[in-house]
Amino acid sequence: MNDRRKEIREEINSARLRTILLDLLDIYSPSGKEEDVQLYLEDLFHREGFAVQRQAVEEDRYNLRITMGREEPGIYLVGHVDTVAAWDLEEFGPREEGDIVRGLGSADMKGGCAAMVEAFLALASVFTPEERPSVGLLLAVGEEENGDGSARFLEEHRPEWVVIGEPTSMAACFSHFGYLEAGFVTRGRRTHSSLPELGHNAVESMLRVLLHLGRDPLFKRKNSGIVYSIREMGSAQAGFVVPDRCESWIDLHLPPGADPSLIEESIRRRAASSSRFIPELNLEVDFNFSSRGFDLGTENAPADLLREIFERENLPLRFDSFRSHSDGNLFFQAGVNPVILGPGALETAHTPDEQTSMIEVEAAARIYAALCCGYSAIASKHP
Numbered sequence: 001m002n003d004r005r006k007e008i009r010e011e012i013n014s015a016r017l018r019t020i021l022l023d024l025l026d027i028y029s030p031s032g033k034e035e036d037v038q039l040y041l042e043d044l045f046h047r048e049g050f051a052v053q054r055q056a057v058e059e060d061r062y063n064l065r066i067t068m069g070r071e072e073p074g075i076y077l078v079g080h081v082d083t084v085a086a087w088d089l090e091e092f093g094p095r096e097e098g099d100i101v102r103g104l105g106s107a108d109m110k111g112g113c114a115a116m117v118e119a120f121l122a123l124a125s126v127f128t129p130e131e132r133p134s135v136g137l138l139l140a141v142g143e144e145e146n147g148d149g150s151a152r153f154l155e156e157h158r159p160e161w162v163v164i165g166e167p168t169s170m171a172a173c174f175s176h177f178g179y180l181e182a183g184f185v186t187r188g189r190r191t192h193s194s195l196p197e198l199g200h201n202a203v204e205s206m207l208r209v210l211l212h213l214g215r216d217p218l219f220k221r222k223n224s225g226i227v228y229s230i231r232e233m234g235s236a237q238a239g240f241v242v243p244d245r246c247e248s249w250i251d252l253h254l255p256p257g258a259d260p261s262l263i264e265e266s267i268r269r270r271a272a273s274s275s276r277f278i279p280e281l282n283l284e285v286d287f288n289f290s291s292r293g294f295d296l297g298t299e300n301a302p303a304d305l306l307r308e309i310f311e312r313e314n315l316p317l318r319f320d321s322f323r324s325h326s327d328g329n330l331f332f333q334a335g336v337n338p339v340i341l342g343p344g345a346l347e348t349a350h351t352p353d354e355q356t357s358m359i360e361v362e363a364a365a366r367i368y369a370a371l372c373c374g375y376s377a378i379a380s381k382h383p
Contacts, residue, residue, distance in 0.1 A: 004126055005312070008373060011122040012365050018358060020044070021114035024081075025094035025103040031082040034141040035060050038081060041117065041139055048121055057152045061141050065153070068124060069134025074379045075161045075302075076136040077120070077368055078150070078338075079113035080143030080327065087352045102355045107344025111356035112165020113139060115343060115364035122369050133376030138162075143327050146289075150327040154334045160379075161302055161337045163371060166326050167344030170315070170360055170367075172306050173322035174339050176329060177227070178254035178293035180263055183247070184209065184271070187282040190236075190244040199242035200280050203235045206246040209274045209283060213250075216270045218263070225255035226263070227323060253323055256293035264290065291329035294338075295321070302339055305374040309367055324349075341367070 029037040045052045045066055055063040067073055083105040086092035092104040101111070120137050127133070136159065140149030186206045191199030210230060213219065219228045229251045235243040254263060264287050275281045297303075298319050310317035322328065324346055328338040343360035 004373070005370060007126050008122055008369050009366050011125050012118060012362060012369065013122070014358075014362055016121070017114060017118040017362060017365055020117055021101060021106075021111060021358075021361060022094045024110040024114055025101070025106060028086065028089070028092055029081055029083055029105070030085045031142055031145040032061070034082050038062060038064055038139070038141070041081070044117070048124065050124070055152050055156075057141055057148050063141060063149045063153055064139040065136065066120065067134075067136045068120070068129075068132040069376065070130075071134035073134050073136035074159055075163065075372060075375045076138050076157075076159050077116040077372065078138045078140065078162045078164045078327070078331075079109055079116050080140045080149065081110070081113060082141055082144050083108065083110070084144050084350050099357050099359055100355050101358060102353070104354060106356045107167040107346070107354050108349035109165050109167060109342055109344070111344045111361045112167070112342035112364060115361050116165055116368055118365040119368035119372065122365070123372065133373050134379070135372040135376055140327070147327045147330045150330050154331070154336070158334060158336055161339065161375065162331050163302075163368065164326060164328050164331075164338055164340050165342035165364065165368075166322065166324070166328075166340050167342050167346045167349055167356070168320065168322060168340055169345050170341065170343060170363060171318040171320040172303070172339060172341045173320050174298050174300075174303060175256045175295035175321040176293045176326070176332070176338070176340060177256060177321060177323050178258055178260055178329065179289070179291050179325040180252040180254060180260045180287060181289040182250040182252065182264075182267060183286045183288060184250070185284040186246045188242065188244045188246075190238065191242050193240040193242055196242050199244070201242045202246040203243050205278055205281055205283070206233065206248055208278050209271060209281075210248065212274045213267070213270055216266075218266050218270070226258070227253035253325070254293060256295040256321060258293065260290035260292055291325070291333070293329065294332045296337055296339075300337075301378050302371065302375060305371055305378075306367070309370045309374070312370075313363065313366060315363060
């Protein structure tokens, strides 16, 4: 298949790719409401002659699984079609500024999805059905919430490798941070706001607890590597009174080697010690979700292929660790090797300024196609 590399590269259709991306961005698909975007993608693949399998996740929610080749794919391209909820329903769609495409999901991760779809279409155009490499494409739902789409896929399929198109600015991430979500609730005693000495202010207690946590060496990022972010805080609202309840959520992104259970234990101990200097403290601590990170190293077939592909594309190859949460940890826990590689910058994801560039999206499509082709060729020689 190596003698077809130039053909595959030239088959990437910039105009078609741009149309697919803009169409995807024009369909609002927050987690739980992905059906419209899945119907669009299903129709696109049907028109191109592909058989598309729906994997039911729950009523009106399903993954799309598309394969080619004669063998069970050893590698899948994986994209999630859901986004976070829109900041403004009037402005969630695409906005073009030269090469830059803005809009909800442009980086996370409809840019990656569009590139994966185009890579699949290009491979199908270059090869006859009998020649096509044995590769798969999974367009999953639910990544932005609990990963139920990928979990459903893993009930039936365990490929050796998956390439997940999360926004990495085209860095190849063979390592991945872990994740821990912590919830805190403080309770107080309500009284009129003009008489705070008669009550107990739950917000004040929460602030003091969080400051105490933040001073722990565990959260000194330069030393521990833990990324600690207070994501939300809210209190009971009942007019001019001292609030009697406050809730806060904290995200912790953990270095690949960190054990979430040990971090959880440390946080519980530190939080409990707050009672020494916060009178009448009533504190609950809960951990709703955790996943361990991983580090696969870069001495493996996909990493070697990426070195060759990036050199051919005249692009700098950067290996990195993916700092956010993704379905990558879920795949790894199931025994599948994930690499995270996609267009767009993570720092704009989930913000009103979310964006990607068509240059990166097109480069991603070429790289995905070449990687699938190269890996399938290696796998066929070493079954």
